[in-house]
Amino acid sequence: MDDLDRHILNILRRDARTPYTEIAEEVGTSEGTVRNRVERMNDDGVIERFTVTTRTGNVKAMLEISVAVDVDTASVSERMAEWEEVDFVWQVSGEQDIVLVVDAADTRGVNALITQAREQEEVVSTKTRLILEEMLG
Numbered sequence: 001m002d003d004l005d006r007h008i009l010n011i012l013r014r015d016a017r018t019p020y021t022e023i024a025e026e027v028g029t030s031e032g033t034v035r036n037r038v039e040r041m042n043d044d045g046v047i048e049r050f051t052v053t054t055r056t057g058n059v060k061a062m063l064e065i066s067v068a069v070d071v072d073t074a075s076v077s078e079r080m081a082e083w084e085e086v087d088f089v090w091q092v093s094g095e096q097d098i099v100l101v102v103d104a105a106d107t108r109g110v111n112a113l114i115t116q117a118r119e120q121e122e123v124v125s126t127k128t129r130l131i132l133e134e135m136l137g
Contacts, residue, residue: 005037005041007026008023008034008037009041058104059103059104059107059110061130062101062128063099063113064098064099064127064128065080065099067098068124073097073098076123077089077091080100083113083116086100087103
């Protein structure tokens with residue numbers, strides 16, 4: 001991956017629907033080059049998926065979850081990724097093992113997810129942070 005790939009990715013991070021012609025103009029290359037590079041990065045797994053970010057007026061939160069030491073964190077994460085209202089599941093280092101980024105209709109929805117997490121036998125503790133403001137990087 002070179003600087004041109006990184007520049008293309010930065011544009012797509014902000015708006016994955018940006019036409020290749022606009023990207024080509026901004027980065028100073030042809031539309032065909034942009035298309036080929038995006039296809040290659042997609043095939044190589046650099047681009048995992050194209051997604052939508054929403055501003056629904058819902059309550060967004062991070063649920064930080066600690067699991068027991070002898071637990072397969074990946075399998076717990078995969079299960080939690082299937083839960084309604086969960087946007088992202090991150091396996092992280094530090095005090096917590098898993099972070100869920102959720103988009104719930106209201107604080108009751110967030111609380112229901114906290115309860116659902118705490119009901120898992122592998123879960124030792126949870127910590128919740130409401131997301132007050134979100135900006136694209």
